[in-house]
Amino acid sequence: MYDSLQQLDTLTINFNRTGNWMLMLFMAVVMYGVALGLKPQFFRGVFNRPRALFIGLVCQWLVLPLVTFLLCMLFHSLVPPMVAMGLILVASCPGGAVSNFMTSYAKGNAELSVLMSTISTLGAPIFTPINYAIWGGLYVKYMDASAGNVLRTLQVPPTQIALTVIVIIGIPVLLGLITVKFAPNASARLKEIMRYLSIVVFLSVVGMMVSQNYILFKEYIGFIFIIVFIHNLVGFGIGYTAASMGKTPVKDRRAVTLETGIQNSGLGLLLLFNTGIFPPEIAKGGMAFVTAWWGVWHIISGLLLATAFRFSAFDTTGLSKFLRKK
DSSP states (O other), rough: OOOHHHHHGOOOOOOOOHHHHHHHHHHHHHHHHHTOOHHHHHHHHHHHHHHHHHHHHHIIIIIIIHHHHHHHHTTTTTTTHHOOOOOOOHSSSOOOOOOOOOOOTTTSSSHHHHHHHHHHHHHHHHHHHHHHOOOOOOHHTOOOOGGGGGGGOOOOOOHHIIIIIIEEEEEEHHHHHHHHHHHHHHHHHHHHHHHHHHHHHHHHHHHHHHHHHHHHHHHHHHHHHHHHHHHHHHHHHHHHHHHHHOOHHHHHHHHHHHHHBBBBBBHHHHHHHHHHHHHSGGGGSHHHHHHHHHHHHHHHHHHHHHHHHHHHHHGGGGGGHHHHHH
């Protein structure tokens, strides 16, 4: 497994910036659909009872990067350094706006999810470089010094933060709330249409992202799939466990779970392909490959988990029931 994954360092990942702009446009449309189901008074409720918001941000900013580093240590003999550094980079990124739709579709607290995405994104210029420096630095120092060439000081572009917070989240949410206020009947019908349209959009995005590197994914996806699957599952597990231990309501628990398990891997790719930060050869490697596949997989896994939340009550029993007994 180790030798097979090391071969990724000789490959070139196709990163299409035009496709990234299209994804942002799609996400803005999806966020408008999410906003049609938001209630302004619920935002006040999140701040009045901030426990779930605090738990979610701690999971996002502190716990996930720490656990990712521990996983890289645990599987050091199986995971080569570039793949490990890719996982640490993804875990250092803020939550992805994709989680807002997933939470809404899962009948979770969409207002909480929107606030978590916004705050974690605004904090990205601070927390993304710090987490990557700390956990990446510890990996280089104690696990594999050869990864030192990718231990760079990250600079999150302010334009990327503005695009996410204003264009992808802010403006669509504002327009959605205005639509609900002044055209409530139309917004109710439009909300149902947008829900299913959004699912089609996400599946189309997955197809587009896979097609850009289809040959590479087809040939090398096996072990990367397992690694990203485990990492993503751990992310969901961290959010679910922490929210359950914090005795948050079901809707809040779903929001925290999805927000913790869905990362803005697109930001990770933008950083990787920024030649002012990383050398150009880094685009040929396990670091870029694992980050690119993360962007595909979290859409698939998010839809699967959100569907399970929406159409079953499995998350209202199990661990939460055990904790109540304790």
